[in-house]
Amino acid sequence: MSTEDIQDSEPPLDTNIFKEISKKALVDALNSVNGSKTLVLDPSLAGPLGLVTEVALLKHHGVDKMFWLEAGPLSSNTTNIVYLCRPMIKYVRIISGHIKRHAKESSKHNYTLLLVPRLSSLVSRLLEEEGVLGDITISAYNLQFLPIADDVLSLEYESAFKDIWVDGDESVVYDSAQALITLQKLFGLFPRLLGKGDHAARLINLLTTYLPQTSNPDTLFEPSTIFDSLIVIDRRVDMITPLLTQLTYEGLIDEVIGVRNSHVELPASLVNPPAPQAGVAAAPPPAPTSSTSLRKENRKKYHLTSTDPLFTELRDLNFSNIGKRLNGVAHKLEEDYKRNHSDLHSKTTAQLREVVGRIGGLQSEHQSLRIHTGISELLDPITRTEQFNKSLEIQQNLLASYNVSEQVSSIEEMIAQGADLEMVIRLLCLASITTGGIKAKALENIKRDFLQTYGYNFLPLLLSLAAPSLAILLPNPLPPSTPPEVTAFKYPFVPLRKSLRLLIDDNLEALDEVENDISFVYSGYAPISVRLVQCVAQKGGVLSNPAEKEKTSEQNKGSFGGKVQAHPIVGWKGFEDILATIPGKTVDIMQNAIGAAAPLGAIAQHKVKTTTSVVFFLGGCTYTEIAALRWVARQNRGRNIIIATTGIINGTNIVDGLAGIQKTITGTKDAGI
Amino acid sequence: MSEHPTTSWKSLQDGKGFYRRQQLYSLQGKLPDLGDYVISGCRYGGPLAIMRDNSKLVAIGRAAPAFGKSQIQVYSSAGEGLLLFSWDQSRIIRFGWTLNERLVVLNEEGVYRVYDLQGDYQQYSLGSEASEMGVIDARIYENGLVALTGSLALLEVKGWEGARPMTLANPNLADPPISWSIIPPDSNISRHVEVLLSVENTIYTVDNLESTDQRLSQGPFTHVSPSPNGKLLALLNAAGTLLVISSDFQRRMAEFDTLNVPSAHGNVKQVEWCGNDATLVIWESLAVIVGPFAETLEYYYVGNVFAVTEPDGVRIFGADVCDLIQRVPDSTLSIFRPGSTSPAAILYDAWESFSQRSPKADESIRSIRPELATAVDGCVDAAGQEWEPYWQRRLLNAAKFGQGFLDFYNPTDFITMGQTLKVLNAVRFYEVGIPLTYSQYSYTSPTHLISRLTSRNEHLLALRISTFLSIKPDAVLKHWASAKILKSRPVASGTGKDAELDGDDEVCRLIVDKFKQLGGVDVSYAEIAKRAWEVGRTGLATKLLDHEKRASDQVPLLLSMKEDRLALQKAVDSGDTDLAYQVLLHLHKHLALGSFFRLIEDGGERLAPASRLLQVYAREQDRDMLRDFYYSDDRRVESAVLALDEASRMVDPSGRITTVKSAQKFFSEDKDRSFEAKMMDESARLLALQQQLEAESDGKISFFGQSVNETIRRCIVNGMLKKADKIKSDFKVSDKRFWYTKLHALTEIRDFEGLDAFSRSKRSPIGYEVFVHYLVEKGYKKEAVAYVARCDAPKRADLYAECDEWRMAGKECKDRGDKAKLEQLRKKCPNSLVARELELLVASMK
Structure with missing residues (x-):
């Protein structure tokens, strides 16, 4: 984002408020238990909590020791034990195990259970069955949206996708609705609710009908002047995007190394400066060539934060540009150092002080440059591997529907080579969606190879991919016994490719210069989900390329008026036909405050004021989608976009979630956030 | 014109x-x-409850007929019968009133009921101890009761929601007290109830912590009566002396000999208080006020008398009247006292002169000009103290007249007083019969008054008052709806089933319309529906519940109504999964498993979310149930997946094979799942084979549970090449896959000879480039070189370069005459030595 962008648009709403709310709620919850306490933490909450607070704050509020909530004995020397976890059955069992064991050892403790995000009758019932309900005080810790960047709010649910589309557990939808209501309580009602997808429709239904009654009507006031709309995209509507390999910097980090709760695990030597005198030019030791050794080295968590200006600059760039950009930064930095160095010879102390002050800033810049250079060096060899490029090639060919049967046999070949299970599944599903199903015979062979290669225990994974709720790995033609909802869900990829302009000719020059369409995030493919958002928030962007037009107009008019004023939100208007072809319900609702009709003046007002559209991804979104939406937001004057999601996903963690593969969480018994 | 207020005044001596x-x-x-009855009166102008006193003889032929069973009658202060019910339990010990006019009746077994004025009651118990020992006496106050059990222990109950009784400190009595009383918590300094027991010559005070002997010597006391504010005690001893002391027993205020009252006959019936500063002693037909300095005032009545202490006076029921005796309030006194020259009195006088068109008015007003505001306030206040609307009006007029002479006057008090008096006059009307004074009204609040009216079924009046005072009508509407449901009952159950349904619709519509019309937004339909259900009108309850928008309120009631399907439906629709779980768990507990499953399965698509939630729950917590569930619904695939999931957790190999086989069986029962069945068959075969392999290797190599590829790999790594080949053919492993696997495995154990032999066993289906790449990747560049020659000619140069064999790469180029390639190699080469050689080559190619 250039400085010009920041100047001409009002700052979007302050997302840090959510952090403060969550922090305060945590402190209150902890303070409700008097005295020093042992905190037993659900490992899946450690990440989200790390975004809210730090260990020092917990210590300050009487947390003596912290443990992971894991099976096995728990020894605590404080009377108070506080459990903090999501309401999951396995945790209840562990907790009741602890309590019973303590009772046997006759050590006396006060137990408090803080459930995230709300109380659960299921948990109380299970505790009752275990006979320990009377020993434990249950309350809730309402952890909702967390800001993972200035413009991204996340609920940080890891299993949202699986919960909704495999298990059919809609708790996430309900919790999302609650969180969005909190958002409305803070900033006012969304004047317009738009959504695509069955579960998106369900969410909007909950927002408009059931939930307002549950809260005090006094708190839900008038339509917000900050928001212009809420756009809910159901992950099921666009399954293609997460299956593809993300090609932005942040996306690729997520694909290759894995980002959890905005933290990435890096080799320790990279995070801690190896030697203070190492200059910019002295590159870190050559990156290990294979990913296996990458996993072995001692690892340390590093926070990818938007407070790091370099990262903010890099995160949304296509990876192909990263090297160049880093180079440029390094040069600039070197010059700055030199200048300072020469400045050091200056006479007056005042000048000297200024220089010294500048050096501090340079050093942090230097540190961050070093880390990002290190990261890109980790990524680079992987992007050169044959498998990586083969999979990219298959993806691009499938998207262009080029020689489909050959792609399928390429996938088969990859299985034979023992490629990553996740990659194979991603490619298979992609092939199935884009082509409307893989030829029955071929599919059966591939499935057989797959099971023999990775184990028969992955049969349930294949079944759930083909199950009606998901239906992303299907044979073609469908067997006659297929339930009608599956046939109805057949994805019209080929027509969409044209109508939503999904494939942009990968013209290298364009990539190098201004990234002039959202397709830069996948080097030529525009994510459907973001195109749908554009259908609402930047209609011109779907049809043609505003950046190109802008370029021509700029030439005509000179440098004046770079950006177009955002058009008001008029729903899906103009794209109804296209939306109708995509499976899943389409929603468009105007929301007025109770008893108050929307005054005409309000609409006129929207035109002048900068408003914010909230895009909510139900089931998670990828970093590339975030990058693309940021790009969309930059194109217009007068509209900011806030991205809200149930969590950050990528194809790999979706597949892992479905297959029940647990990626190990590094950490000892003593939890450190 | 009513008689002048002062006509009813009497002064103390x-x-x-x-x-x-x-x-x-x-x-x-x-x-x-009243002499024949046990009586309890409710404060704040509330009703009287009376019950025949069985210890008294009744002359046959008197008005009240004799009843075998105990019967309690409730009359309003105006003598209107409000309620009559008979008591079918064991002997009543005591009854009394709560703050919101509910009658508490306690029997000797420690059971007490709380009746509302419609005769509905909740029943509670004082616990097992009380029922074993029996209750011999009790004192009931507005927010609780204290019972004296047969073992002379004291039990306290706080509130009327059936709270657990708490034992107070044990006074260690040998005999029941001669008389006793309590000071309620809110008029006590400690904020806990205090019991006063008259024992022998003294009084014991007992609270929840200790029992203290106050060491009085003038006892025994036959009457112990605390003042309404709890600060003073009136004690009457056997010698007929009335003592008034402070309730901390520190000061003695007055002493009065009741035997000195000449007109008194017989025993003292009651010792009560008139407000907080005078005691009242009741004999038959006589009430004597004993002032703070033992001065007396005597009031004569016809027949037996019963007094109810009020915070600002005392209500006295004679045979033909109900009176309120109170100290004349200060504001009234200052206006009407003969010869009063207070500003308010002069203002009133001025107004009277004014209304008689006398010029004296102006003079009077002038004389009180500086105190006019006080005078106006005085008149407003005095208006509130008057009973007769005539005098109320006169006083308010005087106040209004005074206001006219003031530049700035805030009329809020005046207006409020006018409104209040309108309300008070309405409820004082004899048909309503609530003789509420202004100060009582201020103390108990308008909402309290409204709830009193609704409990008398005076809905219209209550509604009008709440509208008049701009109070939300919710409470009234709710009560009205409940009453409506009760009242409509006989109509609805008229002729047959259809008639009842019509009745339900009618009532439901009536209620909903009324709510909408009056905008009672916050009325919870669920609560009303609950009421309907309690009186047995399930149909109506269901209809009403449909109007409830809060699912969390609907669902519990539906469950208790046994509307299982509907409850589940609503819970699912609400989207609140926790609510759905609540219902599911409840149903699982209360229904037979079969009908539980049927309920969910029959729900079809609408209950599908519930079914899925159940599966999520059961997968973690109750697998047996899940297995039954799938079985009963013929869900073969799910059953199979469940079996597989179980198999993956099993440690015992043969058990695991059996479970996989059962999964295979499930799949084979579904004709669309032949592929899956085949796979599971393979899986079982593989497991058996792996078991066998492990046995053959004496358990040194672990095979069990590995994939086909992995098994082949382990075979090769461990030199069991024959086995590997056999697995390949048994499981129809494709050549390509087998070659990759074998390549990887042989490289792993660095069996390069074996690899060479293997590569020559037949033409490689995966080509030889793969060999080179893989070996190079694993760091065996030297070994890789051998395979380059077998690759396609054009690629060889690059492949050699990959293996760091620059010279050979160069030679390759030269052989093929590819000069461009050679140049390219030269640019990439790692050191000058090689570069020079390549340059030579380039040169030689000219």
Whole structure:
């Protein structure tokens, strides 16, 4: 984002408020238990909590020791034990195990259970069955949206996708609705609710009908002047995007190394400066060539934060540009150092002080440059591997529907080579969606190879991919016994490719210069989900390329008026036909405050004021989608976009979630956030 | 014109204090003879409850007929019968009133019921100890009761929601107290209830912590009576001396010999308080006020008398009247006292002169000009103290007249007083019969008054008052709806089933319309529906529940109504999964498993989310149930997946094979799942094979549970090449896959000879480039070189370069005459030595 962008648009709403709310709620919850306490933490909450607070704050509020909530004995020397976890059955069992064991050892403790995000009758019932309900005080810790960047709010649910589309557990939808209501309580009602997808429709239904009654009507006031709309995209509507390999910097980090709760695990030597005198030019030791050794080295968590200006600059760039950009930064930095160095010879102390002050800033810049250079060096060899490029090639060919049967046999070949299970599944599903199903015979062979290669225990994974709720790995033609909802869900990829302009000719020059369409995030493919958002928030962007037009107009008019004023939100208007072809319900609702009709003046007002559209991804979104939406937001004057999601996903963690593969969480018994 | 207020005034002997007796209602023949009854009166102008006193003889032929069973009658202060019910339990020990006019009746077994004025009750118990020992006496106050059990222990109950009784400190009595009383918590300094027991010559005070002997010597006391504010005690001893002392037993205020009252006959019936500063002693037909300095005032009545202490006076029921005796309030006194020259009195006088068109008015107003505001306030206040609308109006007029002479005057008090008096006059009307004074009204709040009216079914009045005072009508509407449901019952159950349904619709519509019309947004339909259900009108309850928008309120009631499907449906629709779980768990507990499953399965698509939630729950917590569930619904695939999931957790190999086989069986039962069945068959075969392999290797190599590829790999790594080949053919492993696997495995154990032999066993289906790449990747560049020659000619140069064999790469180029390639190699080469050689080559190619 250039400085010009920041100047001409009002700052979007302050997302840090959510952090403060969550922090305060945590402190209150902890303070409700008097005295020093042992905190037993659900490992899946450690990440989200790390975004809210730090260990020092917990210590300050009487947390003596912290443990992971894991099976096995728990020894605590404080009377108070506080459990903090999501309401999951396995945790209840562990907790009741602890309590019973303590009772046997006759050590006396006060137990408090803080459930995230709300109380659960299921948990109380299970505790009752275990006979320990009377020993434990249950309350809730309402952890909702967390800001993972200035413009991204996340609920940080890891299993949202699986919960909704495999298990059919809609708790996430309900919790999302609650969180969005909190958002409305803070900033006012969304004047317009738009959504695509069955579960998106369900969410909007909950927002408009059931939930307002549950809260005090006094708190839900008038339509917000900050928001212009809420756009809910159901992950099921666009399954293609997460299956593809993300090609932005942040996306690729997520694909290759894995980002959890905005933290990435890096080799320790990279995070801690190896030697203070190492200059910019002295590159870190050559990156290990294979990913296996990458996993072995001692690892340390590093926070990818938007407070790091370099990262903010890099995160949304296509990876192909990263090297160049880093180079440029390094040069600039070197010059700055030199200048300072020469400045050091200056006479007056005042000048000297200024220089010294500048050096501090340079050093942090230097540190961050070093880390990002290190990261890109980790990524680079992987992007050169044959498998990586083969999979990219298959993806691009499938998207262009080029020689489909050959792609399928390429996938088969990859299985034979023992490629990553996740990659194979991603490619298979992609092939199935884009082509409307893989030829029955071929599919059966591939499935057989797959099971023999990775184990028969992955049969349930294949079944759930083909199950009606998901239906992303299907044979073609469908067997006659297929339930009608599956046939109805057949994805019209080929027509969409044209109508939503999904494939942009990968013209290298364009990539190098201004990234002039959202397709830069996948080097030529525009994510459907973001195109749908554009259908609402930047209609011109779907049809043609505003950046190109802008370029021509700029030439005509000179440098004046770079950006177009955002058009008001008029729903899906103009794209109804296209939306109708995509499976899943389409929603468009105007929301007025109770008893108050929307005054005409309000609409006129929207035109002048900068408003914010909230895009909510139900089931998670990828970093590339975030990058693309940021790009969309930059194109217009007068509209900011806030991205809200149930969590950050990528194809790999979706597949892992479905297959029940647990990626190990590094950490000892003593939890450190 | 009513008679002047002062006509009912009487002054105490010293002429300072005035008391007035206001006749509230005439009770001519409305009440039975109070002497024959046990009576309890409710404060704040509330009703009287009376029960035949069985210890008294009744002359046959008197008005009240004799009943075998105990019967309690409730009359309003105006003598209107409100309620009559008979008591079918064991002997009543005591009954009394709560703050919101509910009658508490306690029997000797420690069971107590709380009746509302419609005769509905909740029943609670004082616990097992009380029921074993029996209850011999009790004192009931507004927010609780204290019972004296047969073992002379004291039990306290707080509130009327059936709270657990708490034992107070044990006074260690040998005999029951001669008399006793309590000071309620809110008039006590400690904020806990205090019990006063008259024992022998003294009084014991007992609270929840300790029992203290107050060491009085003038006992035994036959009457112990605390003042309404709990600060003073009136004690009457056997010698007929009335003592008034402070309730901390530190100061003695007055002493009065009741035997000195000449007109008194017989025993003292009651010792009560008139407000907080005078005691009242009741004999038959006589009530004597004993002032702070033992001065007396005597009031004569016809027949037996019963007094109810009020915070600002005392209500006295005679045979034909209901009176309020109170100290004349200061504001009234300052206006109407003969010869009063207070500003308010002069203002009133001025107004009277003014209304008689006398010029004196102006003079009077002038004389009180500086205190006019006070005078106006005085008149407003005095208006509130008057019973007769005539005098209320006159005083308000005087106040209004005074206001006219003031530049700035905030009329809020005046307006509020006008409104309040309108309300008070309405409820004082004899048909309503709530003789509420202004100060009682201020103390108990308007909402309290409204709830009192609704409990008398005076809905219209209550509604009008709440509208008049701009109070939300929710409470009234709710009560009205409940009452409506009760009242409509006989109509609805008229002729047959259809008639009842019509009745339900009618009532439901009536209620909903009324709510909508009056905008009672916050009325919870669920609560009303609950009421309907309690009286057995399930149909109506269901209909009403449909209007409830809060699913969390609907669902519990639906469950208790056994509307299982509907409850589940609503819970699912609400989207609140926790609510759905609540219902599911409840149903699982209360229904037979079969009907539980049927309920969910029959729900079809609408209940599908519930079914899925159940599966999520059961997968973690109750697998047996899940297995039954799938089985009963013929879900073969799910059953199979469940079996597989179980198999993956099993440690015992043969058990695991059996489970996989059972999964295979499930799949084979579904004709669309032949592929899956085949796979599971393979899986079982593989497991068996792996078991066998492990046995053959004496358990040194672990095979069990590995994939086909992995098994082949382990075979090769461990030199069991034959086995590997056999697995390949048994499981129809494709050549390509087998070659990759074998390549990887042989490289792993660095069996390069074996690899060479293997590569020559037949033409490689995966080509030889793969060999080179893989070996190079694993760091075996030297070994890789051998395979380059077998690759396609054009690629060889690059492949050699990959293996760091620059010279050979160069040679390759030269052989093929590819000069461009050679140049390219030269640019990439790692050191100058090689570069020079390549340059030579380039040169030689000219």
